[in-house]
Amino acid sequence: MNEYVIETENLTKQYGSQKSVDGLNMHVQRGRIYGLLGRNGAGKTTTMKMLLGLTKPTSGNIKIFGKDIGVHSREILPHIGSLIESPGFYPNLTATENLKIFADLRGLKKETYIKNALELVGLPYRDKKLFAQYSLGMKQRLAIALAVMHNPDLLILDEPTNGLDPIGIAEVRSFIRELCDLQGKTILLSSHILSEIAMLADDVGIIDHGVLLEEESLQELELKSQQYIHFTVSDSGRAAQILQNNFHTRNFKINDKNNIQLMDVHIPISSILREYIKQGLDVMDAHLYKEPLEDYFKRVTGGEGIA
Template sequence: MKESYAIETRHLTKRYGEQVAVNDVCLHVPKGHIYGLLGRNGAGKTSIMKMILQLMPATSGETLLFGEPVKRRERSVFQRIGAIIETPGFYPNLTGTENLEIFAKLRGTIRPDAVEHALQVVGLPYKDKKLFGEYSLGMKQRLGIANAIMHDPELLILDEPTNGLDPIGIAEVRAFIRSLSEKEGKTILVSSHILSEISMLADDIGILDHGVLLEEETMEELKKKNQKYILLQVSDTAATARILEQRMALQVGEYSIQDTTSVKIFKTTIDREALVRELTLQGVGLSGLAEKDDTLEDYFKKITGGEGIA
């Protein structure tokens, strides 16, 4: 059991009759990281979050929170979690402060300055006279996050927190989600259908398509896959790897064997003429050498086998 994960799901599945909404998902959210769950609308992101929070029963599989199966610590564990699932609901005829004070009482929040502190973290004024009904979308999302962090949770689960915001609002929400991780030490699971936002925000990423988790890795690994690289098509990848290390002075990680005929070289400044010469001398057949520059959008298309994502 890995305690380094704030969230781990094991073969999480949700069926509605014959329809499979979430299919055998094994998710791993490291403590202290921002994990971006990326997928088109309807991919199953909200269903996964609801099952993690026990707001929806799973058809099969289990969820571990902080290294323990949820059923063993069902009550106490949720005191360590804050969440926004779908649109935050507040009273439109009350101020932001008044709304949070109500939720603090309902939740039994002990800290006397919990409301003031939560508003300060998200950049909203305390004791402001502005009613929630007059808030912009960005302010509403901030208040939703303030409500989720009032009890100082270790883990935040945020479902599409930038949905419906203008570019300025998106940037603002992104900035203080990042600050919650860096300054407050929160672990954050955030879902989105906006690839560019996830790429700027997350430390780790899971790509979801039609309820299936297709890939899960760090953003650093993902960006490495999608940076500029030289693609070699060769007859012998093992011999090519030896040449790259021994003759071209490349380190492990500066190249990657893709399959039985393809090698990616991430160090694009390599002497290509010298490389071709070494391959020829060693009897390695070279059928292709080209520089590529895939984007994250290209990568999403490639692994989903379909259209792109915003």
């Protein structure tokens, strides 16, 4: 069985001379959460629409469950749940009534499909409140309920926490994580909020101007972020000599007469501190600095940050 649930090869979408998605090679592994991270307009939604057959690629190939989506769409799509844009719910119907319409269209006869989906996102079953009276957060929850109602193997969610308050975001995040960890679902989600991706995703793809710049596990991404040990001392020149003579490293940077950065983060801070003090050096501060993912994103994209 193919380890990739989604695999694209040179996937491109062009509108006139503008490439919305440019030669994208994406690999979404089975049973994991893949976070597609990029600013608004980076090409995330267009990518997801191509995966679902909602818009046709200009060029390139898409395989889902190891099969070409262009050839086997009728076989593949029933096993996918998606949230791309707000579904067309009827404002004068309740959540249960709205889901009943979609359940009938999908041939889902049992009421338990609706009941389970609503309970999963924290909405009441057979409540009398109309969709028109729902808050933005409740509407988003109902959209997610629709995406999971038929118990799909793969979920494709475009900005799933959009419009939710902090409590709603935490609840949806927990629910998405459980879908992956407890039910074994593969999930592709997009976001322009870096902290959301960092808290939820197993693997990350960074997309900018339609180009996939990075694709790796979150753990690998964090290791790529710059790290160094920062020392504030009475004499940074003397501190540098100690690092060179006693720890055999030249991988440091003297900022000024009191501050020095050591890039060899594998050397224990405690060992360095003991040697500094032993040789009469005053130490005012010592800490491990990890570059925030926000700064790494700026560095990779060569531009502004992301929310």
